[in-house]
Amino acid sequence: MKKSELEYLAKSLINELGLIKSAHSSLKDAVVTRSKLENLLSIAIKELPEHIVFFESVRSNSSSLTPTGAQIACDYILELLKLETSSKEKIEGGKIFQGAEDKLKEAGVSFDNNDRPSVINNLNTCIELALKDKLNIPTTITKINTNKIIEICVSEGVGPVEYLKEIKKHVLDIDNRVKHQGYTPSKKDCIDAIKATEDFINKAKIYSFEVTEEIKEKIYSGV
Numbered sequence: 001m002k003k004s005e006l007e008y009l010a011k012s013l014i015n016e017l018g019l020i021k022s023a024h025s026s027l028k029d030a031v032v033t034r035s036k037l038e039n040l041l042s043i044a045i046k047e048l049p050e051h052i053v054f055f056e057s058v059r060s061n062s063s064s065l066t067p068t069g070a071q072i073a074c075d076y077i078l079e080l081l082k083l084e085t086s087s088k089e090k091i092e093g094g095k096i097f098q099g100a101e102d103k104l105k106e107a108g109v110s111f112d113n114n115d116r117p118s119v120i121n122n123l124n125t126c127i128e129l130a131l132k133d134k135l136n137i138p139t140t141i142t143k144i145n146t147n148k149i150i151e152i153c154v155s156e157g158v159g160p161v162e163y164l165k166e167i168k169k170h171v172l173d174i175d176n177r178v179k180h181q182g183y184t185p186s187k188k189d190c191i192d193a194i195k196a197t198e199d200f201i202n203k204a205k206i207y208s209f210e211v212t213e214e215i216k217e218k219i220y221s222g223v
Contacts, residue, residue: 003081009040013036013040016036026065027065027066030067034062034063037062037073042059050125054113083102084102096129096133097133100125104123107126116185119185120189120193127197127200130204135219150167150168152215163199163204167196170195171196174189
């Protein structure tokens, strides 16, 4: 399933939800529409994996959703698709740092939709992309050990060290708790994480990450 097909399904369902609002206070009795929503959410889980926790939760509670609530979920999917498409195009065009900025925007959209685990996921990806750009790490390496690379940068004085410490504390450490301890980020966690990442991105944009060959070897070993 392509993202363009997911977009089509979301838009079609929004139109259908608009037609049944007056007839149904919830989707419990709107069996056909609820089935379409659940199918849409199942596809969204595959196509938007950073948001899996949120969409699985919405799907499991689909029968209690109002048509308006279901429409909000569809609108959220469309917003995410737009930002993900923009980020992908920029990265493929060599504008990796701009792609990172789009992931920061996506974190803001997730925050607005009370999708807190995804806020941290988006920020983690944002930081990963920014580091790849500033340290010339190939984007074809899809996953890097961001935590280890930041530790090396801090110990070697590479980049804006105080800002790197803040994103480690407010994003990477929280992300580790989410993934390994089942922790659900609080609203404050998300606000602190967004602020730390915004500050880092703004600083990194104008900051030179100067590395010697020796330090580069350490960083690459951390990848």
